[in-house]
Structures are given as structure tokens and as C-alpha cells.
Amino acid sequence: MAxxxxxxGHHDVHESTGIDNRKLGMWVFLSSEFMxxxxxxxxxxxxxxxxxxxxxxxxxxxxxPRELYxxxxxxxxxxxxxxSSLTMVLAHDALVSGDQNRTRIWLAATxxxxxxxxxxxxxxxxxxxxxxxxxxxNPAASAFFVLTGFHGAHVFxxxxxxxxxxxxxxxxxxxxxxxxxxVELVGLYWHFVDIIWxxxxxxxxxxx
Amino acid sequence: MATTATPGSxxxxxxxxxxxxFWSWITTADHKKIGIMYGYTAFxxxxxxxxxxxxxxxxxxxxxxxxxxxAEYNAMFTMHGTTMIFLFVMPVSAAFFNYLLPLMIGARDVxxxxxxxxxxxxxxFGGIFLYTSFLFGTTxxxxxxxxxxxxxxxxxxxxxxWFGYAPNSGIRFSTGTVMDYWSIGLQILGLAxxxxxxxxxVTVFNMRAKGMKLLRMPVFVWMTTVVAFLLLFxxxxxxxxxxxxxxxxxxxxxxxxxSMGGDPVLWQHFFWxxxxxxxxxxxxxxxxxxxxxxxxxxxxxxxGYPAVVFAGAAIGFMGFGVWAHHMFSSGVxxxxxxxxxxxxxxxxxxTGIKIFNWIGTVWGGKIKLNTPMLFSIGFxxxxxxxxLSGVTHSxxxxxxxxxxxxxxxxxxxxxxxxGAIFGLFSGLYYWFPKLTGRMYSEALGKLHFWVFFIGFxxxxxxxxxxxxxxxxxxxxxxxxxxxxxxxxxxVTVGAFIIALGVLVFMANWSWSxxxxxxxxxxxxxARTLEWTMPSPTPExxxxxxxxxxxxxxxxxxxxxxxxxxxxxxxxxxTALVAxxxxxxxxxxxxxxxxxxxxxxxxxxxGMPMIGYGVIYRGAAWGIPLGIVGAxxxxxxxxxxxxxxxxxxxxxxxxxSDEPGTDHGEDA
Numbered sequence: 001m002a003x004x005x006x007x008x009g010h011h012d013v014h015e016s017t018g019i020d021n022r023k024l025g026m027w028v029f030l031s032s033e034f035m036x037x038x039x040x041x042x043x044x045x046x047x048x049x050x051x052x053x054x055x056x057x058x059x060x061x062x063x064x065p066r067e068l069y070x071x072x073x074x075x076x077x078x079x080x081x082x083x084s085s086l087t088m089v090l091a092h093d094a095l096v097s098g099d100q101n102r103t104r105i106w107l108a109a110t111x112x113x114x115x116x117x118x119x120x121x122x123x124x125x126x127x128x129x130x131x132x133x134x135x136x137x138n139p140a141a142s143a144f145f146v147l148t149g150f151h152g153a154h155v156f157x158x159x160x161x162x163x164x165x166x167x168x169x170x171x172x173x174x175x176x177x178x179x180x181x182x183v184e185l186v187g188l189y190w191h192f193v194d195i196i197w198x199x200x201x202x203x204x205x206x207x208x
Numbered sequence: 209m210a211t212t213a214t215p216g217s218x219x220x221x222x223x224x225x226x227x228x229x230f231w232s233w234i235t236t237a238d239h240k241k242i243g244i245m246y247g248y249t250a251f252x253x254x255x256x257x258x259x260x261x262x263x264x265x266x267x268x269x270x271x272x273x274x275x276x277x278x279a280e281y282n283a284m285f286t287m288h289g290t291t292m293i294f295l296f297v298m299p300v301s302a303a304f305f306n307y308l309l310p311l312m313i314g315a316r317d318v319x320x321x322x323x324x325x326x327x328x329x330x331x332x333f334g335g336i337f338l339y340t341s342f343l344f345g346t347t348x349x350x351x352x353x354x355x356x357x358x359x360x361x362x363x364x365x366x367x368x369x370w371f372g373y374a375p376n377s378g379i380r381f382s383t384g385t386v387m388d389y390w391s392i393g394l395q396i397l398g399l400a401x402x403x404x405x406x407x408x409x410v411t412v413f414n415m416r417a418k419g420m421k422l423l424r425m426p427v428f429v430w431m432t433t434v435v436a437f438l439l440l441f442x443x444x445x446x447x448x449x450x451x452x453x454x455x456x457x458x459x460x461x462x463x464x465x466x467s468m469g470g471d472p473v474l475w476q477h478f479f480w481x482x483x484x485x486x487x488x489x490x491x492x493x494x495x496x497x498x499x500x501x502x503x504x505x506x507x508x509x510x511x512g513y514p515a516v517v518f519a520g521a522a523i524g525f526m527g528f529g530v531w532a533h534h535m536f537s538s539g540v541x542x543x544x545x546x547x548x549x550x551x552x553x554x555x556x557x558x559t560g561i562k563i564f565n566w567i568g569t570v571w572g573g574k575i576k577l578n579t580p581m582l583f584s585i586g587f588x589x590x591x592x593x594x595x596l597s598g599v600t601h602s603x604x605x606x607x608x609x610x611x612x613x614x615x616x617x618x619x620x621x622x623x624x625x626x627g628a629i630f631g632l633f634s635g636l637y638y639w640f641p642k643l644t645g646r647m648y649s650e651a652l653g654k655l656h657f658w659v660f661f662i663g664f665x666x667x668x669x670x671x672x673x674x675x676x677x678x679x680x681x682x683x684x685x686x687x688x689x690x691x692x693x694x695x696x697x698x699v700t701v702g703a704f705i706i707a708l709g710v711l712v713f714m715a716n717w718s719w720s721x722x723x724x725x726x727x728x729x730x731x732x733x734a735r736t737l738e739w740t741m742p743s744p745t746p747e748x749x750x751x752x753x754x755x756x757x758x759x760x761x762x763x764x765x766x767x768x769x770x771x772x773x774x775x776x777x778x779x780x781x782t783a784l785v786a787x788x789x790x791x792x793x794x795x796x797x798x799x800x801x802x803x804x805x806x807x808x809x810x811x812x813x814g815m816p817m818i819g820y821g822v823i824y825r826g827a828a829w830g831i832p833l834g835i836v837g838a839x840x841x842x843x844x845x846x847x848x849x850x851x852x853x854x855x856x857x858x859x860x861x862x863x864s865d866e867p868g869t870d871h872g873e874d875a
Contacts, residue, residue: 015414021319025410028440032402036444039478043448043463046474055469135461139470142461146452164846 026185030192033154037196040150041203044143048204052138063133065144069205070124077120078201081155084113085194088187095183100174103183104166110190111162114155121152144204151200154193161186224804235804237321240745242328243307244643249332250299256339257291258710260284262703269700271688279347279363281684283386287339289370290390293490294397295335297628301493302327302401304635305408305432307643311738311745312426314417314754319410321802322848323403329812330400337816338393341365341386348384366390369682371483372453374464374475379457385823388457392819395450398443399815405439408432417737419756423517426736427510430517431496434524435489441528442485449478458822476538480531488527490624491591492520494631495562498584501638502566504734505581506573507775509760512565519558519565526555536604537611545604552602559595563588579653583634586661590626594619597672612682615675621668630660633713640720641727645744648724652716656709663705670695670702729789735763742792751795805851807844814840 015021052062091106125145128134133141165182169175175183224235233241264284267276276284306324310317318324347359347367366386368377377387412433416425425433453475455461462468464475503510510516532540532548540548566588575581597619601607610616633656640648679692686692730739737754738745740762758764766781778784814837821834 016416016420017413019414021410021414024414025320025406028406028409032406032440032444035441036448039445039448043452043474046471047463050469052469055467135455135459138468139462139465142455142463146455146461150451160842164849168850 020181022181022185023188026188030188033192033196037147037151037199040143040147041200044140044147044204047138047140047143050140052140055138063131063137064140065128065133065204066208068128068131068133070127071205073120074124074201074205077117077124078197080113080120081117081194081197084110084117085191087113088190092183092187095175095180100169103175104169107162107166107169107183111159111166114159114162114190118152118155118159121148125149147200147204151193151197154196158186158190158193161189224806232804234809235806237317237325237802237804237808238747239306239310239318239321239324240747240749242324243303243305245328246299246303246306246331249328249335250296250303253291253295253335254300255710257288257296258707260288260291262707264288265700265703267684268686269697271690271693271696272685276684277360277363278684279359279367282367282682283342283359283363283365285682286367286369286390287365290338290366290394292624293370293486294394295338297490297624297632298397298401299331300632301435301490302331302404304428304493304497304632304639305404305435308639308738309408309411309429309432310415311642311741311749312429312736313412313415313420314737314750314756315411315415316749316753316799317802318407319415320407322805322808323407325805325808326811327400327404327407329809330403330815331397331812333812333816334393334396334400337396337819338366338389340816341389341393345386345389346384347386348382366393371479372475373479374453374456374472375466375470377453377457377475378464380465380467382457388454388823389819391450391454391457392822395447395454396815396819398447398450401439402443402447405436405443408436409440412436417750417754417756419761423514424756424759424761426496427499427513427516427520428493428496431492431499431520434520435492438485438489438492438524438527442482442489445478446482446486449475449482452478454822458825473535473538473540476535477531480534481528483534484531485524485527487620487623488523490628491631492523494587494628494635495520497631497635497638498566498587499562500736501580501584501634502569503760504638504732505576505578505584506570507576507733508569508573509735509763510565511568511571512561513759515561516565519561522558523555526551526558530555533601533607536607549602549604553599556595556599556602563592563595578637578650579648579657580634580638582654582657583630583637586657587627587630587634590622590630590664594622594624594626597622610675612680613675614671614679614681617681618668618671618675621671625668626664630664633660636717638732639738640717641731642738642743642745644721644724645727645742646720646722646724647727647731648720649716652712652720656712656716659705659709659712663702663707663709666702667699667706668702670699674699729792730762730785733766735760737762740788740792742789746792748795748799748801751792751799805848807848807851810844811841814838814844 015024017024019027048064048066052064056062087106087109091103091110094100094102094106135142135145165175165179165186168179224231233245236242263276264281267273267281267284306318309315342361342365345364345366347364364384364386366372366389368382368387368390372387372390375381377391412425412429452461452463456463456465456470462470464470464472466472499510499516530548530551532544533552536545536548570585577585597615601610601616601619637648637653640646674692674695677692678690679686679696686696727743729742731743732739737756740754741750754761765784766778767775768778770776817837817840818834821830821832821837824830825834
């Protein structure tokens, strides 16, 4: 159990579970993130079905997020995000087979697909605001923007991490073994963000 | 020797290299130094929170007092609660975790040493940010309230209670900035705790010494683990709630505004879904400390070790299922009330198991009544009182009567002061020799205990009947006709006696730290791994990585049992301790430690800048300040990413059977 890797000098790894510290740390962090999005999603669920007609001036109608969704458009951007998980896997795969060049290409591709998704979200938000739904329209609208906004912020952070890996790899001409683990960690994070989006897309957009 | 590293020049800053003096503290990644800084910072906030409590008590000592204005009273009780919970009990527990966790499981550091430093700096700057509300915050006139005049500086702290109930904390009723300081300050503090909880979980699961199986870990480590999981799963909930209140106040969302269809009770659900696990986050570390102190000074193993561990874990699980008992009077349905009343009764069972086990531990032991033991016994006694008054809250009709009275105040001070703080002081005395290398004054320590014990009961005992007689919380005056004056005066006297006890403790600490007798290697004839190393703990912790073969391994190396089960000291024990001391001071092989770094400090520094940026986004400098803060944080992480945990060092002779550090590269 504890005596796995005592062979080589001072860079031995001595992890009781056999999982690298950083990887275990990422899993632990992601379990916390599930609670974060769980709270945001239940918040939206609570507010989405309520009746807000008493809170708008007489004669005006309540604008709810679900009336404005453009399902085909969001489906396409969801597809783009899901494909970015594939390119993330390809980046990791390329690194495992030692092809630094291909790793960089797939990292960049992942970041690009993520940016397309963010772009789609910016477009969608702008569109909604133009149709009269803002943060302050009603609590359901607030919950929608905050939930999807925090998801977008997570994607954005992921893109920053991907770009950093790409930059380091460019500068050094490749990633070292230890930095290589970072590709796996960013990958874990990225897949998590994608999975959360599948949940959000299903619950928020598809289920009426 | 301990560390042989050449400062690198690969990053923005030259790598800090000092091991003593001011900069060594700013840049340290050593879990012991971080623990000490946590301890001193938390104690400073303890003094502030205590002074706030004294002001409250002076105000309440007589009917119709005009010592504090209503606004000042609101700020004082809010900041007293917020400080004691988020800036004292949580971080001082974190101080114990930091200092002791690696020692108790036989590790040289935590899993992520620099992340550990980040937690501390974020906590420190978050606490400072919260308190700057007294300098810069504004209360503003609420809609229809009676606080129209501008509050004094003393009244310009956050004023919505430590649970910041909506809609009172919303922009409609708190038009100034003080609740922004509160919501953003707590957000920052929560981030610090989240990072450290991840760190501790990975440390416990990955960094244990050879043979340290999970069920051979000291109970304190187990309680740390449960607390870390509680933090991990409850902090994201309060983070969402705090984001929601911040967005409500700053960016126009409507979550908690009932006049726009928002739901203020939702805040209560979110807050207590975090808040009830939080009370176990506060009490479990003290329970862990007591579970170490009682066996040591009873010279018996902990009675029913697995039961104590599983009871702790059970409390952790059930802690997520009782939150609505804080809300019985908030209009929740009868079914909800019945369900949460039952779960509240049920959670008393694992706590009762622990009490039973502690009594079983002391029962028939060879008890040594020194200061840590007194505090631990005090803990058990006071916690039983607080626990029993807690069970009365599970009776819904009785709770309706008790809600928002001083009965509740009495209850949670019995569990959090009589419980958590007595336990924490027990730990401070118990590990004082390991921390400083000197012994504290036993006479002053015992004086501290008795002053505390008397002052504590005089302060919080009468609050039970004050509350049952109708004295309500969070109200700054009461009429003379209520007849509550005399007992309130007694309470105030008790509060000042507690303050006297704190002074005795401070005198003892600062004197003994320099002038106390030199502490022996193992002053308590103790049971756990931290006592197998020299006092004070060397920078590298263990000169030789320990190997563990049993629960309470050190004890079993020193003692065997006679036919009646009494401990008998092994003849070779004295030689063993002498050898451990010799080896502990002279490590046989070079040991590599994480190098210091500037980046954790800078990450902490950036956090309040973002906070100010959000609050003062209307001012010309607000948003730029926030952006600078964000850039500092991002830049620090990038600098951190290219800075290895250890600088490359020259190769030493082969020491493959005594490996050095146990860290990954980019912790």
C-alpha cells in the first residue's frame, strides 16, 4: 500500500492511494463543484415555474426564459462544447504517445471550440436582453443568467488553462512529464464542465 | 541538512530564500509556520470579537441603557458572531489542522504546501477586508426604518446578523455598503476554507506514513477529515447563496426580493444548509482534541475508538439533514417540521455515543488533572448541557417559544464556547511544549481554567432563564419593568470574568514561550506520532519517515500490559525515547523541503482588491482596482505554474532507502 514507489531518490511519489496528489485534489475539487452547480440548478428549478404576473405592471406580460430559448441554436453550441471534450481526449492521447506537436494542436482546438461556445452564449445573452429579458426582469430570469453565466465563467477559466498549457508547450518545445499531468487535470476539469452543461441543457432548455 | 536549494532566477521574482525573519513568514510554505500564523491571526480576531461582546454586555447590563446606539449594537452583534465563527473558531481549528495533521500521520508536509499558504493569505486578507467596513462602510437609511441618521464608525460594520437574513440584508433595506463587505468578505473567507479542505483531504488520503491505515489514525485526524468533507460539500452552497445576495445587491437580480417575486425563505434554506454542517465544522475539531487529551492523561486507550470515529462520520452525514430546525418559525410546512424535528433528535445519538466513550475513557484511569485535562473535562461537561438544550429545540412547539430568545444564545454558547473553545484551549495547552519547546505555567493554566469556567457559567447560564422569561435576541434595549435587569448585570459581570481569563492565558503564553522550563521530548508520556520528534518540531518534521504498526503506535512501543490490562512500561522504553531524540535532531540523510514562494501572498492580496472593485464599481477607480486585483491573481498563478515546488538541487550520495519529500511538483 504505502511502499509503492520508494525506488528512486527524492522524487519518489509516496501516495497511499496510488493516485497522484494533484489528480486526487482535482477529483476532490470537482466533487465540491457538483454541489456548487447543484445549488445553482435547484435555484433555477425553484424559480422557473412560479407565477410572476402579480409583479409586472398591468397590461404587460411576464417574460420567462423558456419562452425565449432558441433550441436549435443552443443545440449547435452544445454540440460544439461536446466536441471539445473529444479534442481534449485527443490532446491527452497525443501527449501519451509522445507527440508534442499534435498535443499542442488539439489543445488549441479545444480552446477554440470552447471559445465558440462562449461566443454563442454571449450572442444568446445579447439576444435575450434585446427581447426584454435582463437580470432584473424576474427571479426566474435572474436564476437563468446566473446559472448559465457561472457555467460560462467555468468554461472561460478552462480556456485560460488550456492556453497556458499551449503557451508553456510552445515556449519549451514540449511539456515535461509533470506538466503532462496538468493536461490530464485540465482534461478532468474540462470534461466536468461539459457534463454539467449536459445537465443544464437538459434541465434548463429541454424539459419544459 | 534540512534544505539545500539554490534560489532560481527562472521566474518573475528571484526565489525567496530566507528561513528566518519577516520574509520567511511571508513566503513560507511550511505547514508549521502557516499553522502558527493561523493561530496568532485567529487569536487577534478572538480579541476583537471579545471586545465587541464586552461592548454588547455593557449596553445590556442595565435596562434602557444608552451606551451604544441601535446602529452600533447591530454592528457589534453581527461582527461578534461573524468574527467568532469565521475568523476565530474556524481558523484556529485550521491552525491545529495545519500544525498537527502532517505530524500525526507521519508526513513531512501537507499535499500542497503552497496552496496551504494561499489558504492562509486569502483568510488573512479576507478578514481584514471584512473589518475595513468599520473604516469605509456606510449603513444608509433603510426604507421605513428608524436608523435614518448616519451611523458612527463603530456602527458602520456589517449589521444583518451573522446569518444575514434576507430581505433585511438586501439592497432595499440595507442601502449602504456594509452588507456588501459582509457578503463579499465571507465569500473570500469561504474560498480560503475550501482550498484548505481539499488540501487536508488529499493529505489524509495520500500522505500517511507506512502502516498508518485509516483506522490507525488518531481521532483528531479523523475529525479533521470529517470537517474537511463537511467544508467541501457545504461551502459551495453558501458560496452560491452569497453570490446571489451579492448579485441582488450589486447587479439587480431579484432572488430574495419578495416585492418582485423573490423568495427570502430560500436564503434561509441555503444559509442553514451550509450553516448546520458549519456548527459541526466548529465543534468536531475540538472533539478530536479532547479525544487525544483524555486518553493521554487517563493513561488508557480511547474507549471504543471505532465507535468514536464512526460517530464522527455519522455526525458529518446527518449534519446535512437537520438544517430546517433553524427555520421552524419561518413558515415551513408541518411535515417538514416533523421530519426535521425527528432528524434533530436522531443526530443527538452519535454525539451521545461520543460523550459515553469519553466518560468510558476516563473511567478507572490514572487521571492527571493538569490544565489540558481540566479543559477537556470542562468541554465534556459543558457540551452535555449545550447538547441537551439543543435537543429541546427539536420539540417544535417548544422551539417556537425559544426562537430568537436568549435561550438560543445560551444554547449555542454552551456548545461553541463551553464546547469548541474549551476544547481548543485544551489543545493549545496540550501541544504548547511541541510548539515552543517549553512548558507553560501549570499554576496560571489552572487559574485560567477556573476563571474561565466560573465566568463562562455566570455569563451563559442565566441566559437560559432570561430567554425563557422572554428576553429577545438582537434588541439593544429592554424596559425596566421586564425585571430582566439583575440577571443581565450578572451576565455582564461573567463576561468580564471571561475577559480576565483571556488575559491570564495571554500572560501565561507570552511568558512561558520565552521563560518556561525547557520541555522534555515527550512531556505527557503521550500516544501519538508528534511526540516522537523533538520539541519544538524541527523544520523537516521527521528525520526518518516513521513506520506505524498499531493504533497509538508510540504508546505501544513504550508500554505493554500486565495480566490485569494495566500499562507496564517496557524496560527498553527509555532507551527508545533517547534514540528517537538523537535521530530526530540529526537526520541521517538530506531532506528536501518545499521552497518558499511569494505567489501565495500575492494571490491573497488580490482578493480584497476584487472585493473593493465590486463595491466601488461606481467610482472611477473601482473597476480598474478590481481588474488589477484579478490580474495579480492570474499572474501569480501563472508565475506559480512555472515555479517548481522544489528548486533543483545538487545530487547527494544515494539515499534511496530514506526518501526525501513526498510531494508532486506543482502542488
